[in-house]
Each structure stands twice: as C-alpha cells, then as structure tokens.
Amino acid sequence: MIKLHDIDHVALGVEDLDASAHSWQVEFGLAERERTPTESFLACNYEPYSLVLRRTNNPGAIHTAYNLDPEFSLADAEKHLKDHGVLYTRSENAVEFLDPEGNGVHLVPYRPRDGANAFPVTSRRTDSLRQAGPRRLGHVNYLTADLPTMVDFYTTVVGQEVTDYLGDDAGVFLRIGGDHHVNAFVNTGTPHFHHVAFDLIDFGQIRSSFDHLAQHGRWFPWGPVRHGIGGNLAGYVRLPEAECFVELYCDMEQIDRTHLPRTFPDDRRSSNVWGMLPPRSYFRFDKETVDAERESLRSIWD
Structure with missing residues (x-):
C-alpha cells in the first residue's frame, strides 16, 4: 500500500495573479519564493512553497499535493495507481490524477530534512520571511456529494487513514501523521473545495491575524470556534x-x-463546543450569497 509523509502544497486558480499574490503576502504573511508570468509560489516558512497561485479564467482549487513517504518513489506511485485502475499523468516532479469528484491530486517526492532544513525554525536566519505568518500548511477540506466513494478513494488510492466519523454519514476526517486530519469530507450533496487551513502558533496569533485581516476588508463567516471533532481553535476567512x-x-x-x-454525534457540540453552528452561507459559494454575507444584507443564518 502506498504511504504518504505529509501534505505538500495547494494550488488555487485566480483571475488577478498580482492582486492575489500581494494579498497572500501582505494579509496572510506568506513569502513569495518565485514568480512566473502565470504562477506565484508562496511559503509559510523555510519550505520551497506551500501555496501555488495560477492565473486562470476559472478561479478555484486546482489540486492538492502530498509528499510521498521516503520509501516510495514516483515510479512506485505510478505502479500503485495502475494497480487501482486510476488514470494519471507523470510530470518531471509529480504524479497527477483526479479523484472521483474531479479534484486534482498530486503525489510528489519526499523532501529530505537535511542541511539547514534539519534545524528548528527559530534557530535559523532569514531576510525574506514576514512577521507573524503561519507556521505551516495544515490541511484541506472538501464538500462532497458521495461520501463513501471519496473516503474509499482517499484511503485505498491516496493512502490516508480515517481518524474519525461525524454522525452516520455527515462527514469523515482523515490523517497522514499525528495531526487529527490532513483532509476531511463533509456530506452536503454538492461537491466543492471548501477550505485550505494554516497552522498558527496559538490563539493570540489567531486574534492578531483576524485584526489584521479585518483592516484589509476581509470578513469571517464563522469563528472563533473550538471544534469538538479535531479539538482545534479556528476561524474561517472568506x-x-x-x-x-x-x-x-x-x-x-x-x-x-x-x-x-x-464516531462523533452530528450536533452542535461536535462542530463548536463554544456555541453556534456555522451559518448556511458557510457552505455556499455563489455570488449572491457571498455579496449578502459581505454586506449582511440578509440573515446568513437562514
């Protein structure tokens, strides 16, 4: 069976590459490592990059990439996909394929933790990292119309493990290493990439990050919350x-x-031990809902 080491990066499509790259640097604290005419590569810390922005006329998620375990090569990944009848393409540095709902998945080689990378972040020196950025890329979550199929694919083909279930069929959380989840699927009846998540040091950094983002015109449909499943303190920025x-x-x-x-009960406490469930707009991405949410033109709880 194929084995993964960690999540590597997420690629998002955006129409205005310059504006989006600027936003991720100034608002979220990432550092741009490289820029091409069509892509921007951004990092949280000393990794080569954790986020790729690509200029496109169809904004949204493009793919999520996972590091293979040191024992598995790209050739091993190809054989594994062939054995499972999964169509894929091989590039120089990745094996690329689609999951059953059309989400892009890349498998990339393990990044050796040697040289400077073997040392703690705080013991190193930098002239490019920004203050108070995220520590690392943590996980991704998807909305799905076919929960059993997606869970089966990500456990048998991609190589993740089930951590916990939400209700009988409301959601499933999957892991690679020690973190509670690197991926999750919520059964909403409509497939869509929902969020990309970044790990911060503590609640104080979340507070200061929210203050900073609010000054840049960002808004927060849900949060801060304390998730019952996963246990994390979190907030969500549109x-x-x-x-x-x-x-x-x-x-x-x-x-x-x-x-x-x-198996956690599908109730308020599993979502947020502090209080409210997310508003319905939290699961919607159409322009009308986003505009209403931004300006609070109607109750987003309806």
Missing part, C-alpha cells in the same frame, strides 16, 4: 477570488498509532 475559505487554526488534537476511529 476568499471570494478563489471560491473557498481560509482556516487559521491552532491546538489540533494529536493522534498516535494506537488510535481507533471514533
């Missing part, structure tokens, strides 16, 4: 230009190798 949300979070539950999947 990103209309990429038709998704950005989650900023900390304090994710850590899972060990003896863990057995649990």
Whole structure:
C-alpha cells in the first residue's frame, strides 16, 4: 500500500495573479519564493512553497499535493495507481490524477530534512520571511456529494487513514501523521473545495491575524470556534477570488498509532463546543450569497 509523509502544497486558480499574490503576502504573511508570468509560489516558512497561485479564467482549487513517504518513489506511485485502475499523468516532479469528484491530486517526492532544513525554525536566519505568518500548511477540506466513494478513494488510492466519523454519514476526517486530519469530507450533496487551513502558533496569533485581516476588508463567516471533532481553535476567512475559505487554526488534537476511529454525534457540540453552528452561507459559494454575507444584507443564518 502506498504511504504518504505529509501534505505538500495547494494550488488555487485566480483571475488577478498580482492582486492575489500581494494579498497572500501582505494579509496572510506568506513569502513569495518565485514568480512566473502565470504562477506565484508562496511559503509559510523555510519550505520551497506551500501555496501555488495560477492565473486562470476559472478561479478555484486546482489540486492538492502530498509528499510521498521516503520509501516510495514516483515510479512506485505510478505502479500503485495502475494497480487501482486510476488514470494519471507523470510530470518531471509529480504524479497527477483526479479523484472521483474531479479534484486534482498530486503525489510528489519526499523532501529530505537535511542541511539547514534539519534545524528548528527559530534557530535559523532569514531576510525574506514576514512577521507573524503561519507556521505551516495544515490541511484541506472538501464538500462532497458521495461520501463513501471519496473516503474509499482517499484511503485505498491516496493512502490516508480515517481518524474519525461525524454522525452516520455527515462527514469523515482523515490523517497522514499525528495531526487529527490532513483532509476531511463533509456530506452536503454538492461537491466543492471548501477550505485550505494554516497552522498558527496559538490563539493570540489567531486574534492578531483576524485584526489584521479585518483592516484589509476581509470578513469571517464563522469563528472563533473550538471544534469538538479535531479539538482545534479556528476561524474561517472568506476568499471570494478563489471560491473557498481560509482556516487559521491552532491546538489540533494529536493522534498516535494506537488510535481507533471514533464516531462523533452530528450536533452542535461536535462542530463548536463554544456555541453556534456555522451559518448556511458557510457552505455556499455563489455570488449572491457571498455579496449578502459581505454586506449582511440578509440573515446568513437562514
């Protein structure tokens, strides 16, 4: 069976590459590593990049990439996909394919933790990283119309493990390593990339990040919350230009190798032990809903 090491990067399509790259640097604290006429490569810390922005007329998620375990090569990944009858393409540095709902998935080689990369972040020196940016890319979440098929694909083909279930058929959370989830699927009846999540150091950084983002005109449909499933403190920022949300979070539950999947009740407490469920607009991406949410023109709780 194929084995992954971690999430590597997320690629988002945007219409205005200059504006989006500027936003991610100034508003979210990422550092641009490289720019081409059609792409911007951005990093949280010392990694080559965690986010790729690509100029396109069809904004939204393009793919999520995962690092292979050191024991698995791209050739091993190709054989694995062939054995499962999955169509793929091979580029120089990735194996690329689509999941059953058309979301892009890339498998990329393991990044060795050697040289300077073997040292703690705080012991290194930089002349390019911005203050108070995220520590790392953490996870992605999807809305789905076919929960069993997606979970089967991501466990048997992509190589993730089920951490927990939400209700009988409301959602499933999957992991690669110690973090409670690197991926999750929520059964809403309509497939859509929902959010990309970045790990912050603590709740104080979330607070200051929200203050900063609000000054740039961003708004927060849900949060701060304390998730019952996953345990993380989190808040969600709408990103209309990429038709998704950005989650900023900390304090994710850590899972060990003896863990057995649990089933959380599909109720308010599993979503937010502090209070309210998310508004309905949290699951919508159409222009009318986004505009109404932005200006609070009608109740987004209806």
